[in-house]
Amino acid sequence: MAFALPPGGTDCHVHAFGDPAAFPFVAGRHYTPDLxxxxxxxxxxxxxxLDRVVVVQPSTYGTDNRCTMDAVARLGGRARAVVVVDAGIDDAELAALHAADARGVRLNLQTGGQEDLRATEALVEAFAGRLRGSGWHLQVYAxxxxxxxxxxxLARAGLPVVVDHFGLVGRRDTPFAEATQAVERLVAGLGLYVKLSAPQRAVxxxxxxxxxxxxVRRLVRAAPERLLWGSDWPHSPSSRMPGSERTVxxxxxxDDALALERIAEWVGDGPAMRGILVDNPAALYGFGLTSPVSGFGQPRH
Known part of the structure; x- marks a missing residue:
């Protein structure tokens, strides 16, 4: 690697896929992953x-977070989780996930093809009401x-909001410049976080x-404290084969080393890169906290 990773370097976006006999996949999934x-x-x-990691619930498990949480438990204090749950989950379940080091809820809109803006707004507001004040955040894949x-x-949700994978700026028919301006407004204008992850899903x-x-360079100048990096390991298949429920x-x-070097080249090997790899994830995911506190289950006023 051409640059030295600082202590506490964090990969903020990976997935875990376990033995399907122990952790079965959901029916109707878009792909069947390997181990x-x-x-x-x-x-x-x-x-x-890399010293720390954030394990993000993949679409193949739906709202069954057991595989993700198993990976976090086996990695000890170096791992946190972002889970997928129903909006109606009770406080006791959220508190249990918090105690097991979950720190966010992912809204997987892109995979589900969710583009109904009213439904999306209602979903965001429902989760914001549940998570506000808990130390958790919302992560949005759209x-x-x-x-x-x-x-x-998203900006008025009252809790941190993280955008996946560059906001998929290279998708659809929108001119690239217009798409990047939209992502800049989300981060620099509205205060959202963005993951500089899986660029191959954007371009x-x-x-x-x-x-x-x-x-990336404009975001570094405008809001370096809102940037995170993730590898997207182990790189779920970007194309879908027929028979996705039967064929692995x-x-x-x-090349993950090359991907990290590319980000370092774009950002520059200085305070901004340390912030992206260490300081920003530590603050958002609560790494280093010895007594994390959850607001779940507390009386609401």
């Missing part, structure tokens, strides 16, 4: 010099057009995408 469990994840982190439309709702070839590099699809082949 990539906590042992594989630990080897990935150690091999790349195309930039949906994000831009519900941006004001076809990150190595040949100077516009994406330009977006291989993970996409991504």
């Amino acid at each position: 990539a469990d906590a042992d594989d994840l630990r080897a990935f982190l150690d091999g790349h010099g 195309a930039h057009g949906v994000l831009a439309a519900v941006g004001p709702v 076809a070839d990150p190595e040949a995408a100077p516009e994406l590099a330009g977006l 699809q291989p993970f996409d082949r991504i």
